[in-house]
Amino acid sequence: MKKRSIVPYGPQHPVLPEPIHLDLVIEDEKIVEAIPSVGFIHRGLENLVQKRDFNQMAYVAERVCGICSFGHGFGYCEAIEDIMDIEVPDRAKYLRTIWFELSRMHSHFLWLGLLADGFGFENLFYQCWRIREKILDVLELTTGGRVIFSVNKVGGVMKDITPEMAGAILDMLASVKKELKAIVPAFTQDYSVKSRLVGVGVLTKQQAHDLGCAGPFARASGIQTDMRKLGYAAYGDLDFDVITSNDGDSYARCVVRINEIFQSISIIEQAIEKMPDGELAAVVKGNPQGESFIRIEQPRGEAIYYVSANGSPHLDRMRVRTPTFANLAGLCETLKGADYADVGLLILTIDPCISCTER
Amino acid sequence: MAVMKFIPETLKNLFKAPVTTAYPFEPAEYPERSRGHISIEIDDCIGCGMCVRACPLGALKVDKNEGTWEINRFDCIVCGYCVEKCPKKCLSVQTGYQTPGGDKTSELFKKSEEALRAEAEKKAEAARKAAEAKAALEAKKKAEKTEA
Numbered sequence: 001m002k003k004r005s006i007v008p009y010g011p012q013h014p015v016l017p018e019p020i021h022l023d024l025v026i027e028d029e030k031i032v033e034a035i036p037s038v039g040f041i042h043r044g045l046e047n048l049v050q051k052r053d054f055n056q057m058a059y060v061a062e063r064v065c066g067i068c069s070f071g072h073g074f075g076y077c078e079a080i081e082d083i084m085d086i087e088v089p090d091r092a093k094y095l096r097t098i099w100f101e102l103s104r105m106h107s108h109f110l111w112l113g114l115l116a117d118g119f120g121f122e123n124l125f126y127q128c129w130r131i132r133e134k135i136l137d138v139l140e141l142t143t144g145g146r147v148i149f150s151v152n153k154v155g156g157v158m159k160d161i162t163p164e165m166a167g168a169i170l171d172m173l174a175s176v177k178k179e180l181k182a183i184v185p186a187f188t189q190d191y192s193v194k195s196r197l198v199g200v201g202v203l204t205k206q207q208a209h210d211l212g213c214a215g216p217f218a219r220a221s222g223i224q225t226d227m228r229k230l231g232y233a234a235y236g237d238l239d240f241d242v243i244t245s246n247d248g249d250s251y252a253r254c255v256v257r258i259n260e261i262f263q264s265i266s267i268i269e270q271a272i273e274k275m276p277d278g279e280l281a282a283v284v285k286g287n288p289q290g291e292s293f294i295r296i297e298q299p300r301g302e303a304i305y306y307v308s309a310n311g312s313p314h315l316d317r318m319r320v321r322t323p324t325f326a327n328l329a330g331l332c333e334t335l336k337g338a339d340y341a342d343v344g345l346l347i348l349t350i351d352p353c354i355s356c357t358e359r
Numbered sequence: 360m361a362v363m364k365f366i367p368e369t370l371k372n373l374f375k376a377p378v379t380t381a382y383p384f385e386p387a388e389y390p391e392r393s394r395g396h397i398s399i400e401i402d403d404c405i406g407c408g409m410c411v412r413a414c415p416l417g418a419l420k421v422d423k424n425e426g427t428w429e430i431n432r433f434d435c436i437v438c439g440y441c442v443e444k445c446p447k448k449c450l451s452v453q454t455g456y457q458t459p460g461g462d463k464t465s466e467l468f469k470k471s472e473e474a475l476r477a478e479a480e481k482k483a484e485a486a487r488k489a490a491e492a493k494a495a496l497e498a499k500k501k502a503e504k505t506e507a
Binding site: 052055056057059060063121123124127130133140141142143144145148150158159182183185186189190191192 | 436
């Protein structure tokens, strides 16, 4: 038997945007096993539901994570609305959809930049983040925040998108589409980039299914899973397909996410076109009683929100199952047999969001 | 073989102006809705404390008798829930972010002397009116008694 050694990887590592620790069992340069450990940035946000009232908690839930922030606030509000049988006005549903897709776009651009940084293409990294800045500008124009929007409340939304703002969004989408098309060949056709991505970290469809993977990571392995197809918010009225790939390697994950940006652009364009006039929020009376279970599609995959309420302003329990948590098992599987030099890149390909995972 | 697919973009970048602004030499521009900080029209404040109860962080303090409103800007997350809850609409979200600092200090707003005086006068007026009404009621009752 060859000599085995254990290399600690993280929580502080140049390639990791957030702290996660992996114990890598290696044999020569090949990974035999990866043992993850999380728990470096646990903040106890779920416990705050017992100390804050359910309206305040919408703001706390949103601050679970800085990148998927809108999704967390949205999922929490959906769960409370489900318990209290609140019918959200149609316009609010469309506004939520638009902001959700904008946040998905900026999250995917962030990921593309980090991926480029991961394989050492600094110029491409900055190009991605330059384009992302345009989306952030539009988000600040419409919501007042660049990554934390604070527009969701139980019953609807707090701010409207005026026709001028809708025009600004459409202009931004057109220019982002053009600029993304210019940099896509660097990701999909460049020889050096392909040599780092194609065939690296393959996860088969069966493995992805058995390990319960979620989001673009699972879709890149050929699993048709997209919670937006459940038709929450305005997704039921909009036309889009689930983007999948059958390769299951890092290249497929990159291509799936690039195509999802184009898909988000199309969804926002449809939503702005179809958005009806009307109220922004329904009136909320009384306190929630009961429990609810909501599944939504975050930029990183399926997130689950469980809320249990007891009829008082303070809830009993809130639980968030985040997509990164679901994907960690898949990550450890893809790491097996990989080169040590690819570990950083493979961790990036699941788009890890450790702040969400640990809350 | 597709090599150097990025060269055209790279060459373009050589001749483009920078996309960043030369902050702080050029001032930063914020859109109207930008959530920078919470501000208060302190003279309109009635000291009801709705904002204190609404704040998810507990960053606010109100003293009705002193006429003061205090905010710990380092705790405030500028969610805007206090603004939504304020019955007098004297709170608002303004552009311009909180400046960093070495100490966690809070900012105190105190009502102007005129506002305090006007409030005291209003109170005295209300007390005088109440006393008058009471006296009138008692006089009426006395008259009814003597009639009976």
